[in-house]
Amino acid sequence: MAVTKQDSPTYSVREMIKEKKAKQSGLMFVEKLMPKLLLLTAVISILTTLGILFTLLFETFTFFSRVSIVEFLTAKEWLPWNEESGSFGVAPLVTGTLLTTGIAMIVAIPIGLASAIYLSEYASDKTRRIIKPILEVLAGIPTIVYGFFALTFVTPLLKQIIPDLGIFNALSPGIVMGIMIIPMVASLSEDAMSSVPNAIREGALGLGSTKLEVALKVVLPASASGIIASFVLAISRAVGETMIVAVAGGSSPVLSFDVTQSIQTMTAYIVQVTTGDAGYGTTIYYSIYAVGMTLFVFTLAMNLLAQYISRRFREEY
């Protein structure tokens, strides 16, 4: 072993280091290069955001050079397909979006929060380990599958209860969207609730509270910021959801709050235009960017609000 090195008496560690260093110029080059390359990959994410912003801004600007922004925001009709008397008031699309989102929240918030309380306060470790992954499966199912489910199962089912229900309506995709969002609310709220230290729970239990009282009067207030943030994120998710409403919600932008009839959400409109033959350069083509911009602003505001709530109102222990 290593006899050759010992043969020459002049061979010292110092020289070994020097010799090694001489061979290392390539290595040093890599050492200097890698941080720069990695920074480049990190910058891609910023470029993506800029790309989204500029795309939406430029094309929206082109749209507003043809249709006034006042009309877009205040007109009550969305009739883009009518060449002569077309009307571009975004209100019906926003109503449709808010309608499905509202229904989804009515389903997702109570059920999601209740699941979170059960998992965090009542369930044993073993139950939690079984139930949580199954709930995650629910979140991992592609949205097109939910859309298919809403159209071919939930809508016919609801039709037996509400005979007037249209084939396309706001109710069915809203409910299915809510079911899809349950795991998100449950898992984010549960995270917030499990970060409440056990000492506080034990204090309340020691004073004679039942588990329910601990959950509702101690843990919920202590984790309120995280829970509300999860609701806001859920709303943002529901607003941006596309395939469920595109498949089962219909394509009639109407300014009404009738959940049994066909509606159109902002996302479903974009899908309708891009699957149709609206040519490049037409006003309809540019209108999808204005609608996309509205969608983007809405979800971004929601996400920032969620971050603000969880940062500003967090109880530190």
Added chain:
Amino acid sequence: MKKLIDQEKVIKNMAGRLVKNNFFKFLFFLATVFGLIVLVVLLYRIFTQAIGWLDIDFLQNFASRRPEEAGIKAALIGSLWLMVIVAPLSLILGVGTAIYLEEYAKKNRFTAFIQTNISNLAGVPSIVFGLLGLTVFVRGMGLERSVISAGLTMSLLVLPVIVVAAQEAIRAVPNQLREASYGMGATKWQTIYRVVLPTAIPGILTGSILALSRAIGETAPLVVIGIPTFIAYLPKSIFDTFTVMPMQIYNWTGRPQEEFQHVAAAGIVVLLFVLIVMNSIAVFIRNKFQKRF
């Protein structure tokens, strides 16, 4: 002496409080199980609808106007083609960003900005990424409705998810390992490449496979880009037009004939099967290779 605690009153109330507790416990349990029941119903519905339609022919046939002859071959192969672009690109970009943020970046405003930007990007609706892809890749770069424009768009879509997963995996590598490596005379990059990454790779892979399975099931951005659904050939290069499974299912779902619902259900079964395989691989990697420190 006035009693501080009225025992009788406590006892009188206790029964009601306990009943309330048990009632709500049951209610919370029902809510938790509700999701599972829906999952079972959904899977049962789709499998029963797919029975009789899902066979070897279904996997070998191209799209057809006749439901009996419709198959998912082009879409299944198309989804694989999509992965050929998305998997390497999003992994390189995502892991690169994560290494930069965790190992090199100084704690300054720029780093905080990148981090905030990534978490906001994760919250942008997927359809908006479609608008980006349509404008920049399809029209701007003239890549048309090809594998490459769809792949680039999808890579950007899953990038934030991969970055966050990789960051967590890298953060979980204990500092002693890094210090030991430096102590042996290794440089920073040598430490990252030979110590940190090999330790973090199971975590990175688990998170990335889950992100990629999201890309396989995603429809909205591809609809916006204008990926066609009726294709009777396979792509030969990344510049060819193609279709993917969710698009094909979307198309079948929208057809008026009753039979196409069964075809769509059969397509969903194939899609879910691919997703289950991917998720199983992720779980397998996590259980088999993940070290705990």
